[in-house]
Amino acid sequence: MEYSQKVMEHFMNPKNVGEIVNPDGVGTCGNPVCGDLMTFYIKVEPKTDDLNSARIVDIRFKTFGCAAAIAVASMASEMVKGKTLSEIKNLTRNEVAEELDGLPPIKLHCSNL
Amino acid sequence: MIYLDYNATAPTDPRVIEAMRTYFAELYANPSSIHTPGQKAKQAVEHSREVLANFLNARPEEVYFTSGGTEADNLAIKGLAFAQDKRKKIIYSSIEHHAVMNTCKYMSKFGYEIISVPVDRYGVVDLNFIEEKTDEDTLIISVMHANNEVGTIQPIREIAQIAHKYGAVFHTDAVQTVGKIDIDIMELEVDMLSLSGHKFYGPKGVGALIVKKGIKFDALLHGGHHERNHRAGTENVPGIVGLAKACELAQAEIPDEEKRLKELRDRLWQGLNSQISEIQLNGHPEKRLANTLNFSVKYVEGESLILSLNAESICASTGSACSSGSLEPSHVLLAMGIPAEIAHGSLRFSLGRWTKPEEIEKVIDVLPGIVEKLRQMSPLYKK
Numbered sequence: 404m405e406y407s408q409k410v411m412e413h414f415m416n417p418k419n420v421g422e423i424v425n426p427d428g429v430g431t432c433g434n435p436v437c438g439d440l441m442t443f444y445i446k447v448e449p450k451t452d453d454l455n456s457a458r459i460v461d462i463r464f465k466t467f468g469c470a471a472a473i474a475v476a477s478m479a480s481e482m483v484k485g486k487t488l489s490e491i492k493n494l495t496r497n498e499v500a501e502e503l504d505g506l507p508p509i510k511l512h513c514s515n516l
Numbered sequence: 517m518i519y520l521d522y523n524a525t526a527p528t529d530p531r532v533i534e535a536m537r538t539y540f541a542e543l544y545a546n547p548s549s550i551h552t553p554g555q556k557a558k559q560a561v562e563h564s565r566e567v568l569a570n571f572l573n574a575r576p577e578e579v580y581f582t583s584g585g586t587e588a589d590n591l592a593i594k595g596l597a598f599a600q601d602k603r604k605k606i607i608y609s610s611i612e613h614h615a616v617m618n619t620c621k622y623m624s625k626f627g628y629e630i631i632s633v634p635v636d637r638y639g640v641v642d643l644n645f646i647e648e649k650t651d652e653d654t655l656i657i658s659v660m661h662a663n664n665e666v667g668t669i670q671p672i673r674e675i676a677q678i679a680h681k682y683g684a685v686f687h688t689d690a691v692q693t694v695g696k697i698d699i700d701i702m703e704l705e706v707d708m709l710s711l712s713g714h715k716f717y718g719p720k721g722v723g724a725l726i727v728k729k730g731i732k733f734d735a736l737l738h739g740g741h742h743e744r745n746h747r748a749g750t751e752n753v754p755g756i757v758g759l760a761k762a763c764e765l766a767q768a769e770i771p772d773e774e775k776r777l778k779e780l781r782d783r784l785w786q787g788l789n790s791q792i793s794e795i796q797l798n799g800h801p802e803k804r805l806a807n808t809l810n811f812s813v814k815y816v817e818g819e820s821l822i823l824s825l826n827a828e829s830i831c832a833s834t835g836s837a838c839s840s841g842s843l844e845p846s847h848v849l850l851a852m853g854i855p856a857e858i859a860h861g862s863l864r865f866s867l868g869r870w871t872k873p874e875e876i877e878k879v880i881d882v883l884p885g886i887v888e889k890l891r892q893m894s895p896l897y898k899k
C-alpha cells in the first residue's frame with residue numbers, strides 16, 4: 404500500500420486528536436467490524452439558531468482506523484477549522500483526498516467517513 | 517532495520533547465493549543439451565533432486581521442480597483433477613493459503629464439489645468433520661502443514677489416514693514448514709507436498725511438488741519433456757541449485773535453530789504481554805511454528821501498528837483488511853472465530869536465521885508506546 408508523504412505526515416502527527424467536553428455537536432460513523440470507526444466533536448460560535456453562520460472554533464476526533472482514516476480525519480479537521488458551517492457543507496471526500504495528494508483507490512472508502 | 521517478517525519471505529542465505537553463482541555465467545548451458553556443459557547442468561539439476569528427496573525422505577523421481585509454492589499447489593490440485601474423471605469432491609481447510617483455496621474454488625467451475633473444513637479457535641482442523649465428509653467420491657484432501665499467519669501445525673498424518681481409507685489423495689502445502697521442522701513424508705503418509713525456496717533462505721521463484729510414485733497427474737504447462745513430462749520449460753538451474761543448497765543448510769541447522777527461535781519468540785511474547793494490556797495470542801499455544809508469534813491488540817487497527825513500527829525500522833505484518841488490498845480481515849483469523857474488529861488489530865512477528873536477541877528487546881521497548889499512542893486516538897478505548 405503506497406501512501407503519499409502528506410498522508411504519512413498526518414498519520415504520524417495527526418492534528419486535533421481527542422475529545423471535547425460539552426461539545427456543540429458529535430458525529431460518529433463507520434463500524435469497527437469493517438476496521439473503520441470515527442467520531443468527531445465540534446464547538447461552534449456564535450451559538451445561534453442560524454446554523455449556517457455558526458463557525459467551527461474547535462474540532463477534535465478519535466478513530467479506530469488505518470493510516471488513511473487517521474490522515475483523512477486529521478486533514479479534514481484542519482480544513483474545516485475556523486470555517487462556517489455553510490462554507491463547509493459542500494466539502495467532499497475528494498477534496499480531502501486531493502489535499503492529501505491522493506489516496507490508494509481501495510482506501511477511498513476510508514474518506515467517505 | 518529489524519526484519520521480523522520471515523513468513524512472508526526470507527533473505528537468500530549468502531551460502532545459497534554462492535552455490536548458485538556458477539550457474540549463471542559459467543555453467544549456463546541448457547540441461548537438455550547433449551554437449552558437455554549441458555550435461556553438467558543436467559547433473560546439477562539431478563543432484564539437486566537427490567538432495568531434496570533425501571531431505572524429505574522421498575525418492576528423486578518423486579520430485580518435480582516448479583516456479584514456487586503457488587505453482588506446486590496449483591499443479592497438485594488441478595493436475596490431479598485433470599488426470600481423472602471419476603471422483604468429484606475436493607476437501608480443503610478454511611485456513612489454507614490463497615494458492616490452495618482459490619485453486620479449489622476455481623475447480624468448482626469444472627463440476628467439483630468443494631468442501632471447506634472448519635477449524636477450532638486455535639486454528640486446528642476438525643478431524644471429525646473431515647471423517648464425516650470424506651467418501652469414495654473424494655479426489656483430494658488438501659490441508660496445509662502449518663499456517664503462515666498463526667503458525668498452527670495440523671495433524672496431517674491423521675488426515676492422510678482418513679484420505680487413504682477412501683482411496684483419496686492427501687496433499688499438504690508445506691511451504692511454511694519445509695526448512696523449519698523435520699519432515700519425513702513416509703512417516704507423515706503424505707502423497708503430495710508443496711514447498712517453496714524463498715521461505716527458507718533459498719531464492720524466490722523456485723519450489724517443488726513432491727508426488728508419491730503411482731499417483732497420476734497432468735501437467736499444467738505443456739511443451740518439452742522436462743520434469744518427466746509434468747512441467748515443461750527449461751529448468752531454472754541456478755534456482756534449483758539454490759533450493760537444494762537451502763535444504764542442505766536447513767538439514768544441518770533445524771534442531772538448534774528451532775530451539776533458538778522458540779526462546780526468542782517466547783521472550784517477545786512475555787515481554788509484550790507483561791507491558792501491554794488486553795492483547796491476545798492467536799494460534800495454538802504449543803502446536804505452533806517456533807518462529808511465529810501472532811496476537812491481537814484490542815482497540816487499534818493493524819495497519820496503523822505496522823506503519824508505526826515501520827517508522828522505527830521494524831518490519832512485521834498484520835491480518836487487518838487495510839493491509840490486504842481487500843476490505844475483509846484475514847480469512848484465517850475469521851475462520852478461527854476471532855471477531856472482525858479483533859482480527860483488524862492483529863500483528864504477526866515471524867523470526868528467522870538472522871534474528872538477534874537485541875532486536876527482540878528493541879521491539880519490546882518500542883511497541884508498548886506505539887500501542888498507547890494509537891489507543892489514545894481510539895474511540896473504542898476506555899481507560
Ligand SMILES: Cc1ncc(COP(=O)(O)O)c(C=O)c1O
Pocket residue numbers: 523524583584585586587613615660662663664689691692712713714721723
Ligand atoms: C502457506 C503458503 N503457501 C503458498 C505460498 C506461496 O508460495 P510462493 O510465494 O512460492 O508462490 C506461501 C507464501 O506466500 C505460503 O505461505
